[in-house]
Amino acid sequence: MDQIVLERPTSGANPAELASELREIRARTHRLTDDLSSAQLMGAMLDIVNPVLWEIGHVGWFHEYWTLRHSHGRAPLIDRADDLWNSSTVAHDTRWSLDLPARNDTFAYLADVLERQCDQLGRAAFPERAHYFYELAIRHEDMHVEALTYMRETLAYPQPHELGEPAASAGAGNLSGDAAIPGGTWQLGATRTEGFVFDNEKWAHEIRLKPFRIARAPVTNREFTAFVEAGGYRTREFWSDAGWAWREQARAERPAYWQPKTDGVWSWRRYDRVEALAPDAPAIFVNWYEAEAWCRWAGRRLPTEAEWEAAAIGEPSADGNRLTATKRRWPWGGATPTRRHANLDFAFDAPLDVAACPQGDSAFGCRQMVGNVWEWTASVFAPFPGFAADPYEDYSQPWFGSRKVLRGGAWATSTRLGRPTYRNFFTPDRNDVFAGFRTCAL
Numbered sequence: 001m002d003q004i005v006l007e008r009p010t011s012g013a014n015p016a017e018l019a020s021e022l023r024e025i026r027a028r029t030h031r032l033t034d035d036l037s038s039a040q041l042m043g044a045m046l047d048i049v050n051p052v053l054w055e056i057g058h059v060g061w062f063h064e065y066w067t068l069r070h071s072h073g074r075a076p077l078i079d080r081a082d083d084l085w086n087s088s089t090v091a092h093d094t095r096w097s098l099d100l101p102a103r104n105d106t107f108a109y110l111a112d113v114l115e116r117q118c119d120q121l122g123r124a125a126f127p128e129r130a131h132y133f134y135e136l137a138i139r140h141e142d143m144h145v146e147a148l149t150y151m152r153e154t155l156a157y158p159q160p161h162e163l164g165e166p167a168a169s170a171g172a173g174n175l176s177g178d179a180a181i182p183g184g185t186w187q188l189g190a191t192r193t194e195g196f197v198f199d200n201e202k203w204a205h206e207i208r209l210k211p212f213r214i215a216r217a218p219v220t221n222r223e224f225t226a227f228v229e230a231g232g233y234r235t236r237e238f239w240s241d242a243g244w245a246w247r248e249q250a251r252a253e254r255p256a257y258w259q260p261k262t263d264g265v266w267s268w269r270r271y272d273r274v275e276a277l278a279p280d281a282p283a284i285f286v287n288w289y290e291a292e293a294w295c296r297w298a299g300r301r302l303p304t305e306a307e308w309e310a311a312a313i314g315e316p317s318a319d320g321n322r323l324t325a326t327k328r329r330w331p332w333g334g335a336t337p338t339r340r341h342a343n344l345d346f347a348f349d350a351p352l353d354v355a356a357c358p359q360g361d362s363a364f365g366c367r368q369m370v371g372n373v374w375e376w377t378a379s380v381f382a383p384f385p386g387f388a389a390d391p392y393e394d395y396s397q398p399w400f401g402s403r404k405v406l407r408g409g410a411w412a413t414s415t416r417l418g419r420p421t422y423r424n425f426f427t428p429d430r431n432d433v434f435a436g437f438r439t440c441a442l
């Protein structure tokens with residue numbers, strides 16, 4: 001096996017499986033966008049969203065760029081494609097004023113790229129080195145599918161249809177208490193047997209951990225409500241300087257989509273409707289500052305990403321006094337995730353109550369470490385020792401130092417990205433993504 005294949009392992013999916021992954025993820029992109037009007041396809045100009053029409057074209061461009069052009073040496077299908085859809089060079093604010101092709105033409109371009117990809121994948125001479133780039137492009141579309149989903153919340157568009165069973169009917173209640181995690185040596189990051197990983201996950205390296213206690217479940221809406229009702233958003237001492245500056249500037253009094261409490265009931269805007277908050281579902285759409293303030297109020301703290309990872313996929317020694325060298329593939333072991341383990345891949349249409357999915361517990365009894373909501377960690381997004389950028393150079397490198405790490409994936413996250421070692425990263429002010437948090441004892 002050559003060095004590049006060793007440094008950029010893949011999932012093991014064969015070309016036929018890659019073709020079906022491509023078609024499945026494209027069906028989701030359609031489901032999230034086909035019902036939108038022309039006006040909705042452009043939407044409001046905000047820092048945190050793209051025009052949907054641009055985003056669709058960008059997804060197709062990314063596929064074409066890394067597979068047909070980079071891996072197979074084909075010429076661009078559209079002359080001006082790089083000027084329209086290269087996210088590294090087309091400034092965000094200009095994306096609303098580009099002369100974008102219409103929706104039908106944009107989707108025709110995506111379909112053309114997909115057919116050419118499938119043609120390549122069907123050839124006997126499909127090159128080994130191209131696997132990585134197909135897997136990269138599939139995961140990139142996964143990321144945009146999730147972004148399109150939370151964009152529909154941001155812009156108060158209707159709930160996407162046929163994406164997940166109703167979570168509200170699956171009430172499972174609360175799960176309280178901490179799990180005790182022994183200290184020891186932890187190998188933080190992806191190992192070489194993980195399959196496809198991103199550059200920022202490479203490679204597992206030794207971290208020393210002291211024993212700690214971490215909540216078995218993320219902070220719930222009920223628990224977050226208590227902070228709001230205790231005047232948490234008006235009490236300076238609960239907030240860091242940066243957190244208070246954000247709160248003042250945003251004039252935040254409660255999480256972004258929550259409505260003022262009426263008749264003793266908390267409700268929130270979910271897509272284009274107002275619904276009662278589910279008390280035992282995890283708090284979601286809270287930013288890192290809000291998580292930090294909640295922790296100060298409650299006398300808790302956020303886990304570091306190493307602590308989070310050890311609690312999720314570590315195992316205790318026989319005497320329970322230290323972490324072993326074992327890193328499970330998933331919190332529950334090696335079995336492929338199902339909806340009984342984790343709310344991933346749109347199994348449900350929203351977060352489940354925090355007591356749901358007991359089959360997905362980690363060795364220490366932590367539940368929902370993957371799926372349901374992303375979890376903010378205390379850690380700044382930084383390179384691991386020996387970091388080297390992969391060919392998609394702008395994926396990680398430009399963002400080191402300015403973002404916080406989130407782990408574990410949400411209900412709208414692909415299983416391909418819900419892996420426990422996958423590091424998501426956002427600026428600490430982002431309250432539009434599917435993020436909640438779990439806490440550690442001080």
Ligand SMILES: [Fe+2]
Pocket residue numbers: 058062087140144
């Ligand atoms: Fe992108």
